[in-house]
Amino acid sequence: MTAVSPPRLAFDTADPAFVRLPWARYEEIRALGGVVFNERVNRWMVSDFAPAKMILTNTELFGSEKGQAEQAGVFGGPTMEFYDGPHHDRIRAIWSHDFRAKDLAALRPMITDVIRRRLEPVLARLESGETVEIVSELTRGIPTEVIARMLGIESAMVDQFSAWSDAMGASAEGYTNPGARGEALIAAGRQATAELNAYLRDEIGRLRDAPDDEPGLIATMVRHQYARSHMTEQEVVAGNTQLVFAGNETTAKLLAQIVATLAEHPDQRRAVHQDRSLIPAATEEVHRYETITHSVFRDVIADDVAVAGVRIPEGARITLLLGAANRDPQRWERAGEFDVSRPKLSHLGYAFGLHSCLGMNLARLEAQIFLEEFLDALPDWQVHTPIDFGTNYAVRGPANVRVSTS
Numbered sequence: 001m002t003a004v005s006p007p008r009l010a011f012d013t014a015d016p017a018f019v020r021l022p023w024a025r026y027e028e029i030r031a032l033g034g035v036v037f038n039e040r041v042n043r044w045m046v047s048d049f050a051p052a053k054m055i056l057t058n059t060e061l062f063g064s065e066k067g068q069a070e071q072a073g074v075f076g077g078p079t080m081e082f083y084d085g086p087h088h089d090r091i092r093a094i095w096s097h098d099f100r101a102k103d104l105a106a107l108r109p110m111i112t113d114v115i116r117r118r119l120e121p122v123l124a125r126l127e128s129g130e131t132v133e134i135v136s137e138l139t140r141g142i143p144t145e146v147i148a149r150m151l152g153i154e155s156a157m158v159d160q161f162s163a164w165s166d167a168m169g170a171s172a173e174g175y176t177n178p179g180a181r182g183e184a185l186i187a188a189g190r191q192a193t194a195e196l197n198a199y200l201r202d203e204i205g206r207l208r209d210a211p212d213d214e215p216g217l218i219a220t221m222v223r224h225q226y227a228r229s230h231m232t233e234q235e236v237v238a239g240n241t242q243l244v245f246a247g248n249e250t251t252a253k254l255l256a257q258i259v260a261t262l263a264e265h266p267d268q269r270r271a272v273h274q275d276r277s278l279i280p281a282a283t284e285e286v287h288r289y290e291t292i293t294h295s296v297f298r299d300v301i302a303d304d305v306a307v308a309g310v311r312i313p314e315g316a317r318i319t320l321l322l323g324a325a326n327r328d329p330q331r332w333e334r335a336g337e338f339d340v341s342r343p344k345l346s347h348l349g350y351a352f353g354l355h356s357c358l359g360m361n362l363a364r365l366e367a368q369i370f371l372e373e374f375l376d377a378l379p380d381w382q383v384h385t386p387i388d389f390g391t392n393y394a395v396r397g398p399a400n401v402r403v404s405t406s
């Protein structure tokens with residue numbers, strides 16, 4: 001196989017300056033051919049849309065299973081995300097119907113209610129001239145309450161679920177950036193996982209003895225024939241733990257990003273306010289343009305593998321830079337511009353293939369209802385800049401967004 005050596009770079013993926021503005025670094029990688037080795041974090045990195053999609057599609061050459069040891073730390077056991085074979089498909093199938101767009105449509109009233117109740121006090125404060133930080137005061141709680149209701153968990157636990165899930169999310173930085181701070185984040189994340197696991201284990205135990213018509217996603221898994229015969233107790237607990245976690249920080253950041261990006265583009269916000277049929281395109285364009293999950297990884301599991309002409313050794317770990325792929329000029333015209341009216345073209349914000357996001361239709365529905373309600377209540381708003389994006393580039397998004405109306 002003809003292949004060239006990779007260009008080498010060394011940069012810290014947890015550097016707040018990189019997390020806030022990764023775009024120049026992404027273009028540097030693209031200019032170097034789209035495949036580099038980052039010595040600082042010991043990862044190969046891929047920036048372009050076509051090779052990233054190829055890697056996500058090709059499970060013969062690129063696998064997820066080696067990540068199970070880390071996964072066990074994050075979720076307390078292996079989940080569907082870290083199996084590539086039939087076991088993955090069977091676990092995923094347990095909930096796949098619940099996350100289809102047509103089935104989720106029935107949840108619209110519940111989601112609207114969650115959003116309105118949380119928006120109301122924020123609006124009252126904004127109307128009285130206050131500046132409100134909307135991540136902590138609004139967007140963070142929405143996906144947690146929605147998934148808690150879907151799982152069948154009592155509302156009183158929602159804040160505790162958010163706290164557990166935040167600590168678990170922050171531990172991602174520890175895995176990509178080892179060091180004293182990384183170790184502390186991993187330890188706090190493991191503690192949160194252990195507590196959430198314990199809560200869910202009790203709930204799962206209760207549901208095993210409950211009547212068959214008990215509602216909720218935990219009950220769906222507990223009752224499912226495949227889970228009963230082929231999944232360990234640890235997998236059932238970890239699977240539900242993953243569900244609590246996966247959609248929280250991600251969706252909360254997407255909602256906050258929608259508010260921030262539309263404030264930065266008042267003309268397009270006005271267009272969406274006047275023509276609500278633009279809402280799905282607007283929320284997808286915010287996601288493409290900013291991207292929330294900037295990094296997913298795959299391991300090279302075959303010999304003699306090349307990506308964009310660069311040979312990558314078996315066993316190497318590749319970071320797919322989804323935020324860079326979503327601004328690939330070979331796929332989008334004016335890729336670096338925000339444009340709610342651009343032609344519809346799928347992006348990689350929810351990844352692709354076998355492990356594409358199970359909850360993407362739920363995240364989309366929450367984003368669309370959120371924007372509809374926000375525009376109804378508040379046609380005009382400002383966001384205080386610069387926005388702090390924190391240090392987590394795996395799930396990148398505003399750590400806080402201060403909003404005012406005057």
Ligand code: HEM
Pocket residue numbers: 080081082092147242243246247248250251254292293296297348349350351352354355356357358359360362363
């Ligand atoms: C804006 C919000 C969200 C974003 C950006 C997002 C992003 C992603 C991405 C990029 C992946 C693929 C990971 C990989 O290939 O390694 C993924 C997988 C997954 N997501 Fe999401 N997600 C979001 C919301 C949700 C929600 C709301 C749920 C469920 C409540 C969810 C559940 C999952 C699960 C279970 C997987 C693993 C799927 C599998 O391995 O087959 N996500 N998500």
